[in-house]
Amino acid sequence: xxxxxxxxxxxxxxxxxxxxxxxxxxxxxxxxxxxxxxxxxxxxxxxxxxxxxxxxxxxxxxxxxxxxxxxxxxxxxxxxxxxxxxxxxxxxxxxxxxxxxxxxxxxxxxxxxxxxxxxxxxxxxxxxxxxxxxxxxxxxxxxxxxxxxxxxxxxxxxxxxxxxxxxxxxxxxxxxxxxxxxxxxxxxxxxxxxxx
Numbered sequence: 398x399x400x401x402x403x404x405x406x407x408x409x410x411x412x413x414x415x416x417x418x419x420x421x422x423x424x425x426x427x428x429x430x431x432x433x434x435x436x437x438x439x440x441x442x443x444x445x446x447x448x449x450x451x452x453x454x455x456x457x458x459x460x461x462x463x464x465x466x467x468x469x470x471x472x473x474x475x476x477x478x479x480x481x482x483x484x485x486x487x488x489x490x491x492x493x494x495x496x497x498x499x500x501x502x503x504x505x506x507x508x509x510x511x512x513x514x515x516x517x518x519x520x521x522x523x524x525x526x527x528x529x530x531x532x533x534x535x536x537x538x539x540x541x542x543x544x545x546x547x548x549x550x551x552x553x554x555x556x557x558x559x560x561x562x563x564x565x566x567x568x569x570x571x572x573x574x575x576x577x578x579x580x581x582x583x584x585x586x587x588x589x590x591x592x593x
Contacts, residue, residue: 399579400537401554402440404464405544407432407572409456411488418456418543419480419515421488425459432572433460437467439574440539446470447535452478452542461541470539477528478550480543481521484514506563522549522562529553544569551575554586567591 408429451461
């Protein structure tokens with residue numbers, strides 16, 4: 398059986414500051430570091446992790462580094478696993494974005510930009526899909542990413558076509574583990590659990 402754990406990074410400074418995350422590069426808080434260690438220890442007890450693939454943003458990378466430290470797995474970081482870019486809103490206080498956000502009109506979910514410079518869902522999910530398509534995943538691996546980005550990792554895992562992801566959101570929370578599995582015989586893929 399092939400197993401992929403998807404980790405949404407633990408608590409980061411922008412959470413406490415009420416800032417838009419996106420590509421804003423905030424560090425883990427002390428609680429975030431401690432929670433990342435807890436996740437790493439749980440993964441070490443549950444499986445032999447071969448490889449960790451991580452967003453290159455500090456909060457996800459620091460979460461991944463705790464997993465690598467506990468398990469001895471290899472680490473590969475990439476911008477492809479970053480959270481959605483919110484363009485001019487990245488790093489702004491949430492109220493700044495709330496005043497400027499442009500809702501989608503129901504006809505263009507994949508190519509709508511919520512604010513100037515933000516990624517569309519097609520661009521965001523597309524970069525995640527493109528990256529994941531290049532991987533040859535080992536028996537047990539981890540992806541350390543961000544809450545919204547994790548939904549697109551799951552969508553890719555279950556084979557959801559890119560053009561269908563306009564409505565998908567698995568409600569992933571920060572500092573949680575999602576377990577994805579593929580059986581050896583039929584190669585069927587499943588979501589074993591979300592947000593643990």
